[in-house]
Amino acid sequence: MKQWNEECAVVGTYNVENSALISHYALFALQHRGQEASGISSSDGKNIHTIKGNGLVTKVFNEKNLKKLIGNASIGHNRYSTAGKESIDDAQPLFARYNLGEMAVVHNGNLTNALLLRKKLIEKGAIFQSYLDTENLIHLIAQNKKDNLQERIIDALKEIDGAYALIFLSRTKMFAIRDPYGLRPLCLGKITNSDGSVGYIVASESCAFDLVGAEYIREVNPGEMLVFEGLGDKIVTQPKSIQVFAPNPHPCIFEYVYFARPDSKVFGRNVYEVRKNMGVELAKEHKIKADMVIPVPDSGVAAALGYSKESGINFELGIIRNHYVGRTFIEPTQQMRELKVRLKLNPITEIIKDKEIIVIDDSVVRGTTSKQIVKILRQAGAKKVHLLISSPQTISPCYYGVDTPDTKELICANHSLEEVRDFIGADTLGFLSLEGLARSLKNKDHAFCQACFDKKYIDNYTKGLK
Ligand code: SF4
Structure with a gap:
């Protein structure tokens, strides 16, 4: 009924047992930020598996399909259409195979130079599968010649402007990034697994942490990238922090006015x-x-x-x-x-x-x-x-x-x-x-x-x- 429409929710869980199930509950807590579509990609260390569909979290996911999302890392998204149209092609996560392997990405925000970028990429021969501004990032990453995803993401971020809280998932790593203005919220939490090992969660709002029993650690800072690694054969340590851009904090004041849930902590309050x-x-x-x-x-x-x-x-x-x-x-x-x-x-x-x-x-x-x-x-x-x-x-x-x-x-x-x-x-x-x-x-x-x-x-x- 309000003519302000919420602007998507993102979540990522890393080194967490039943990762997709936990991401799904986190998306459930964040349903108020988007009701058009919902999706989760998980990684089992070898492959990325994706399920997405139109409608509420409870409509898209069930016990049976969640079991297909195997692995201890996953990213998820609730969509309210901002850029893009209301087709399943525009639901997230966006998944891609490229010359370094597989990746999936979820995005909350809007890239203000997306049309300009898209035009340039299409002129160079890129074929877009969706109307999403986020797809620009996939092309920029795929065309980059560097030998690792982290550097490719950073290079791609240097080409974009506007608002983004992004989470990328590769087969073994997860990257969480906020734009230098910190327009859209993204916070970091900790989950203790049943064997005592520590896993991590990032989400648009802290109310997602409360539902899954995670402990709030802090916000992802404006312009910061958190790198989660060690899944599989290595030991998962605290996420590595890289300040990709000098912070110029201007978080969205409307989160406090209307969007965010009152039981959430956003931008530290x-x-x-x-x-x-x-x-x-x-x-x-x-x-x-x-x-x-x-x-x-x-x-x-x-x-x-x-x-x-x-x-x-x-x-x-x-x-x-x-x-x-x-x-x-x-x-x-x-x-x-x-x-x-x-x-x-x-x-x-x-x-x-x-x-x-x-x-x-x-x-x-x-x-x-x-x-x-x-x-x-x-x-x-x-x-x-x-x-x-x-x-x-x-x-x-x-x-x-x-x-x-x-x-x-x-x-x-x-x-x-x-x-x-x-x-x-x-x-x-x-x-x-x-x-x-x-x-x-x-x-x-x-x-x-x-x-x-x-x-x-x-x-x-x-x-x-x-
Ligand atoms: S405060 Fe800024 S980011 Fe938030 S709704 Fe208004 S214009 Fe958009």
Whole structure:
């Protein structure tokens, strides 16, 4: 229903018993980041085996096919289509045979110079099998003359720009890499096998570690490559760290606003805590008298708790979300749009009737969902509806792996605050300021990417876009 669509999950497990099964559970924990397709490649030291399919993790994998993914190393991916189309060719992992053997790769993010690269590679004779920007990397690696995959990956990375959290799997090694801006999250954890040996896991969010009993170690640093080796005949030691690029950290601030699970640690901070701080800052900036504060579930819950704590206004779960709604095939008529919101969100009339309400949501994209939410609250008898948003106004699209509408569809990019309020039909509409957002992060160490709020793009290809 939100028009921000998540931007893929990646996972890798190395020297882990039942590696594919563990990767599959990690993907299950990361299902919120992509529901279009799911896939896992495993290595038994001699061959790479891949299973992927369209749909949720539970649809793609079962006890029988997971048993085919043999070996102690595996990488996995949940896809939400950003670059590429919705065909199985564009599901990941991408697998390739080349002159050094076999490899598979998973990618979260978006390469901003992918089209330019693709054109150059096609002119040189490359034949692409998918629409994925990630396939550029496979060609760059295959065409490289160096005698090892690690150096070939590094050379290929020097050709690309944009956002990437990548995991490569060869027959015996695994490589995890984050772009120099650290736009997309990737963290490292440790798993103790039943024989006491140590294995490693990398994943987009730490909630994947909790499910499989892994211990969080740290983030993969911006511009860093972790090399996992020793599978098979050698002893697996800690991953080797190579700082391929000088870090220029600008992690995606929207991970905190909406994408990441609140029980995850991303970019070193717990998401729930940050969201709650956003609500506190929102309350400092927008002091409103009301009978209660209610969240738009689920992403507005932590911010609404923060708002309630700071303002002293009662928190109520005035809207209940139905978690079991899958895809809906609804015609875009007015009546049907309303049905779509009602399928997922239902207000509790007994709580809302005759009350003045502050509703907290995480963002406004086209404004149509907010309009429907305000409408159903009024239909439930709310006396006044004040809509407060725990992030600034979204005025520009994302080029870094998040599927966002064009600028012309972003309501706040094209209308004044009063016009947006009027369209949504709320009595009050307020947003958290950029300064308030920064305060809620309590971060002095580095900048964040917030280009969808301030248009300050950071990579060489989209920098300076207006
Ligand atoms: S533009 Fe917005 S959604 Fe995209 S990476 Fe930057 S902060 Fe995240």
